[in-house]
Amino acid sequence: MDGGISAIKTENSGDEFLKEALVILMQDAVQKGTDRGHKVCEWMEPEKLHEILDLKLQRNGESQEVLLGYCRDIVRFSVKTGHPRFFNQLFSGLDRHALTGRILSETLNTSQYTYEVAPVFVLMEEEVLTTLRHYVGWTAGDGIFCPGGSISNMYAINVARFHRFPHAKEKGLSALPRMTIFTTHESHYSVRKGAAFLGIGTDNIILVQTNDRGKMLPEDLEKKIEKSKSEGAVPFLVSATCGTTVLGAFDPIADIADVCERHGLWLHADAAFGGSALLSSKHRHLLHGIERANSVTWNPHKMLGVGLQCSAFLLPDTTGLLQRCHAANATYLFQTDKFYDLKYDTGDKSIQCGRRVDCLKLWLMWKALGSQGLEKRVDKALEQTRYLVEEMKAREGFCLIMEPEFVNLCFWYVPPSLRDQQDSPDYWQRLGKVAPVIKERMIKKGSMMVGYQPHGDRVNFFRQVLVNPALTKTDLDFFLDEIELLAEDL
Amino acid sequence: MDGGISAIKTENSGDEFLKEALVILMQDAVQKGTDRGHKVCEWMEPEKLHEILDLKLQRNGESQEVLLGYCRDIVRFSVKTGHPRFFNQLFSGLDRHALTGRILSETLNTSQYTYEVAPVFVLMEEEVLTTLRHYVGWTAGDGIFCPGGSISNMYAINVARFHRFPHAKEKGLSALPRMTIFTTHESHYSVRKGAAFLGIGTDNIILVQTNDRGKMLPEDLEKKIEKSKSEGAVPFLVSATCGTTVLGAFDPIADIADVCERHGLWLHADAAFGGSALLSSKHRHLLHGIERANSVTWNPHKMLGVGLQCSAFLLPDTTGLLQRCHAANATYLFQTDKFYDLKYDTGDKSIQCGRRVDCLKLWLMWKALGSQGLEKRVDKALEQTRYLVEEMKAREGFCLIMEPEFVNLCFWYVPPSLRDQQDSPDYWQRLGKVAPVIKERMIKKGSMMVGYQPHGDRVNFFRQVLVNPALTKTDLDFFLDEIELLAEDL
Ligand SMILES: Cc1ncc(COP(=O)(O)O)c(C=O)c1O
Numbered sequence A, B: 001m002d003g004g005i006s007a008i009k010t011e012n013s014g015d016e017f018l019k020e021a022l023v024i025l026m027q028d029a030v031q032k033g034t035d036r037g038h039k040v041c042e043w044m045e046p047e048k049l050h051e052i053l054d055l056k057l058q059r060n061g062e063s064q065e066v067l068l069g070y071c072r073d074i075v076r077f078s079v080k081t082g083h084p085r086f087f088n089q090l091f092s093g094l095d096r097h098a099l100t101g102r103i104l105s106e107t108l109n110t111s112q113y114t115y116e117v118a119p120v121f122v123l124m125e126e127e128v129l130t131t132l133r134h135y136v137g138w139t140a141g142d143g144i145f146c147p148g149g150s151i152s153n154m155y156a157i158n159v160a161r162f163h164r165f166p167h168a169k170e171k172g173l174s175a176l177p178r179m180t181i182f183t184t185h186e187s188h189y190s191v192r193k194g195a196a197f198l199g200i201g202t203d204n205i206i207l208v209q210t211n212d213r214g215k216m217l218p219e220d221l222e223k224k225i226e227k228s229k230s231e232g233a234v235p236f237l238v239s240a241t242c243g244t245t246v247l248g249a250f251d252p253i254a255d256i257a258d259v260c261e262r263h264g265l266w267l268h269a270d271a272a273f274g275g276s277a278l279l280s281s282k283h284r285h286l287l288h289g290i291e292r293a294n295s296v297t298w299n300p301h302k303m304l305g306v307g308l309q310c311s312a313f314l315l316p317d318t319t320g321l322l323q324r325c326h327a328a329n330a331t332y333l334f335q336t337d338k339f340y341d342l343k344y345d346t347g348d349k350s351i352q353c354g355r356r357v358d359c360l361k362l363w364l365m366w367k368a369l370g371s372q373g374l375e376k377r378v379d380k381a382l383e384q385t386r387y388l389v390e391e392m393k394a395r396e397g398f399c400l401i402m403e404p405e406f407v408n409l410c411f412w413y414v415p416p417s418l419r420d421q422q423d424s425p426d427y428w429q430r431l432g433k434v435a436p437v438i439k440e441r442m443i444k445k446g447s448m449m450v451g452y453q454p455h456g457d458r459v460n461f462f463r464q465v466l467v468n469p470a471l472t473k474t475d476l477d478f479f480l481d482e483i484e485l486l487a488e489d490l
């Protein structure tokens, strides 16, 4: 590449700055940020960090030197989500191809509404959505990338409602009967946010019982639907989850689809997290029946590590439902007398106007790895989860909440002083205080990050998520050793 | 910078690829993409482009060479929105500091929900929002970055509704009276999309009359509110616009605020486009009274050219309304037993879960230019608009729709064959066909891009938007010459 970036002649100081910033980025954020020899985070109290960073915006601009210093500090004090010891969210890792796609999108900075301003990306989005639909099991359909899975789930509510009551769009809900949504306590909180935002009301979410693994019970679903009808409401939507946020549970989609068909309800599958298992011939059975859903949310920014944000809302519909549901036909953008086929102006399917290009990063990574490479990543993540389970069983103090079905590994760590104390009356209360202390210690040390939460009637436990493709066995052993180390005096 | 990027030792092929891709990016997208010697777009029919790009995703991965070829093609066939001849949307230009901020955000790839995973950006967002509020005229308040102005406007609807009927969140709209929203025909279509999405219904948007410059008439607003009340509805929100999408009109906020106060309505100011005028002491009078609004949408990704997406939803409220309206209190993310002050976990104010970092690009650009530099850009854009107006008046064929108030310059171009034909019965019909032809020609030639639209009872006219800070007088003259040239045989 004859000399690379540094050989590029720059004609303005902005380009010079950009070049120098790219060096900081490559060295500090990309390389050190994924290097086990460096910390995953550098903890600083908010007040102190505020001081150090000199965040205040002023009347005068700063010199390039000062600005580069800011860039270094921003990287330094940011959490390295690409680091192999970052287990804190449902995403982790820094895929270089996806990153290239992201940087390219940012540089080209266009909006995904019309073919006119986003020719490449209109076609690319369609290609990527077609491929994702293929893995769901649909040979045709529709879809769109949304700003996150929460909003994709909201699209599901809106499309389902429009499907049931097309007049809802014009008349609003005050003209309609009370409508109810069915989901479980394990489902993502965006179903609640969506019900509130869309005017359905959170009281009109009816929680269906789950089994002890957090999976929806179809019999209870049917009962609750009937009960809701008998109370004069109109049940219209079941939001089932494929890979729940905490436990990684998969609702039995096929059985739920039977119930939905019997009662004429829209079935939405929130596969934001679990959807990526569809890429594995070995594990796609987890989502058995998903092709019977009326819509699917799938976030490649989670398990596939494509980078925030990348969330597909998919549906098998071929009648233009999505467009009819959301279209506003603004003439300043979607002129009807253009010189090319208007079917390529897809932006009116969205609730947004300007819409970022979220497809390129996934497309480029997919081109680099092939579906085969993606499948391997999924398989590896599940194998590593098995490995960790076995190691936990072999060590004292690690107590699994349940055998994991997916890559969420939920466990209590029982520190030395609490072992064999289950019968003591304050055991659970004391155990619940362990995870926050370990968490605080790991963050202050910067050695790793993993999430914890109370859940239902269970006190705080850790949720380890294995999605970073850079993970090795050594990282997993490190994880266990480090928990033991951090808690040895507890 | 001892050797720059090319001197960085790379340990894996991914880093090598990234480095080489960055070179393509700097040369093709950044430098050529903003160079007047290169085209603003390279038109290709969708079917043909599809073939050339080899978009299909396959089982096997591709070599780095092939992947770099894709990157080159993607840049080649993408519209250069940073180019000084790109006038097609409400954004244009490629600020290198903002771009650096965007690339940094993408590399750090974190989500803006908790201090734990986004320490720098939680503090930075607050600082940026505080500064934006300062320019609105508020010394305290609340706010959040949203995925675009459309969604910010939807936040306004939801917060206003919650403020009026706190039970709406739980009970939903079927338990409430019919609620009405007031706006003008000139307002952005996101108000319609929002009314549909949030369950209000588009029929419950009441259009207030405008004067001949597209500004809302407060007297008509008052009349319509009273009428709506008398029909049994509950008027709750006025969505006024500061800088309308097509005409660039500013609704008279102060007078509208009087009406809202008299009737107890929430006043939302959609300053997505016009908000940036607040930075100019010379032009901020356009938004006179905006500090009396209950909420404001302001998109720095439009006039300030920060890059998609950057949209702030701001409010003067200090009672935690935003949080109460949207919170779902998910315990897996917003644990209540953390070791730091929970006020820094701001994510539950949002309707999203994962939320991109949208503040850094604006922050870094602001640090580089200072508010002074931003003010100069705004002033320059308005001066250039004046220049273009005078030039148009001096040339034959350019017919202003009205004297512009802002940076939207709306005009018909009357080609030679149509001049002095106003009295011919098909004049308007024929004039309406001119803009699409000129547009097609400029795109196929790649010389420039500018938008057109029919609007109300006006046939197609061009909307020139002057926001690219790189624009020179020569670019403006080029714009006029090029229109003449493209239409000389019409
Ligand atoms: C099951 C599930 N659905 C939806 C979401 C929301 O996705 P996003 O963070 O992209 O809004 C999450 C996020 O964790 C999730 O776990």
Ligand SMILES: Cc1ncc(COP(=O)(O)O)c(C=O)c1O
Pocket: A352, A353, A354, A355, B090, B147, B148, B149, B150, B151, B153, B187, B188, B190, B241, B243, B244, B245, B270, B271, B272, B273, B299, B311
């Ligand atoms: C006045 C106005 N409000 C809101 C919006 C929507 O902003 P966004 O494209 O970020 O959704 C626009 C977009 O053009 C606009 O012009």
